Structure formats: C-alpha cells, structure tokens
C-alpha cells in the first residue's frame with residue numbers, strides 16, 4: 001500500500017464511519033427493538049425474558065452513536081474545507097476567516113458537551129440549536145462537495161452524501177435533546193416522535209453507506225487527478241490517449 005498523504009487524509013472519514021459509527025448503529029437498533037418488545041410485553045402483563053436494563057443500555061449506546069455521528073460529520077467536512085482555505089491562501093485571495101471557522105468548531109463541540117450534561121428543557125433546546133447551527137454553518141463552507149451545482153437544493157441534491165449526512169446529524173442531536181422528555185411523558189408522544197424520526201435516521205444511515213461508497217469510487221487517487229479531471233463529467237467522456245507510434 002503506497003498512499004500519498006492527501007489520499008490518507010481522504011480515507012480517515014470513511015474509515016471512522018465504517019469501523020465506529022456503523023457498528024454502533026447495529027447495536028443501538030438491536031437494543032431499540034428489544035426495548036420496545038419488552039415495554040409492549042410488560043404492558044400486556046406478560047412476563048418478559050428481556051432484562052429491564054435494556055432501555056438504559058440503548059440510551060447509553062445511543063448517546064455514543066450521536067457523538068460519533070457528529071464527529072464523523074465534522075471529519076467529513078474538515079479536510080475539503082481546509083484544503084480550500086489553504087489553496088485560496090496560496091493564491092492570495094483568502095476570503096474565509098480561519099479564526100471564525102475555529103470558533104465555530106468550539107461552539108459546535110462545546111455546545112454538544114453542554115447538551116449531554118443539561119437537564120432543564122430551555123438549556124437542552126439552546127445547546128442543541130447552537131450545536132446544530134454551528135455544524136450547518138461549517139458544512140456550508142466553500143470547498144465542501146454538495147452535489148447541488150453550488151446552489152442549495154439544485155442538481156442531484158436528493159442523492160447527495162452531504163444533504164443526507166447533515167440531516168442525520170441533526171436528527172442525532174435532536175435525539176440527545178429529547179431523552180428526558182421520552183421518560184417524563186406519560187402519553188408516549190415523545191417516544192413516538194423519537195421512533196418515527198430515528199426510523200428515518202436509519203434509512204438516512206443506509207443512504208450514507210450507499211452514497212459514501214459511490215463517492216469513494218468517484219474520487220480519484222491524487223496521482224490520477226490531473227488526468228481524471230480532464231474528463232467531461234456531463235457527457236461521460238475522457239480525452240482519448242495518443243495513438244501508439
């Protein structure tokens with residue numbers, strides 16, 4: 001394996017997604033179905049063989065899953081964002097303020113940490129909004145590929161790794177924010193909201209698996225770039241190699 005540094009940097013994000021996030025999704029979903037099964041069995045006065053701790057275990061894994069998804073989202077956007085900043089600075093036309101960007105990372109991560117500790121509703125809402133907003137602002141920075149021809153909701157945005165990734169990250173932050181509400185609500189309204197939104201999240205995760213692997217196939221190795229980027233991507237044609245003499 002002889003990979004150049006730029007190629008290794010591109011691979012860190014998919015490696016983290018595949019080895020950390022996706023196994024956590026498997027565990028969280030398995031425990032979610034167990035939690036529901038146990039709750040329904042107990043509600044119908046049946047004895048359940050599933051231990052009562054399965055609910056808290058699901059939440060414990062769920063919190064780590066949400067943290068890992070935020071981490072992987074930030075990893076996915078950081079390389080292309082800084083690549084663009086460095087390129088712009090080398091050309092002498094740097095428009096983005098690096099200080100402001102770094103501040104956004106502090107807000108995104110700091111608010112997530114506060115959200116994980118907060119109990120009162122107003123603080124949970126505040127930190128979830130702050131963290132989510134900072135992640136969206138960072139994700140919208142130039143240089144990050146969105147598959148939308150540079151304009152929001154244009155082009156092939158509906159099969160875009162970016163749109164699915166940002167949405168699922170917001171759903172994970174929302175899941176952390178409503179944990180106490182799920183427990184306090186006797187009418188199970190928050191529980192139902194949680195189930196519906198996180199079933200959507202599972203579909204989006206599958207979408208991330210599909211769009212991410214497609215993107216791995218599309219992105220050339222750094223030593224192939226100057227050739228591959230000469231191709232016409234709309235008409236799917238590449239320059240013919242010179243005829244052998």
Ligand code: HEM
Nearest residue numbers: 028032035036039055056059062063066175176179182198
């Ligand atoms: C793949 C993502 C997830 C799915 C599919 C999922 C689905 C579910 C399901 C089906 C239940 C059982 C509902 C019932 O009792 O009928 C549940 C419970 C719950 N989930 Fe999730 N969930 C996910 C991630 C998360 C995350 C990230 C958190 C927050 C950190 C979370 C927090 C909770 C809480 C607090 C409960 C109530 C547990 C209890 O009754 O003891 N979940 N979830």
Ligand code: HEM
Nearest residue numbers: 010014017076077079145161162165208209212213215216
């Ligand atoms: C929870 C799961 C994931 C989330 C939230 C996520 C999010 C993102 C985001 C927001 C970007 C930047 C936009 C873009 O370049 O498209 C990105 C880039 C990328 N993602 Fe993912 N992703 C996830 C899983 C995966 C998986 C499973 C793979 C492949 C196996 C993958 C492969 C890639 C690749 C190759 C890039 C481009 C990296 C670069 O240019 O440096 N992602 N991801």
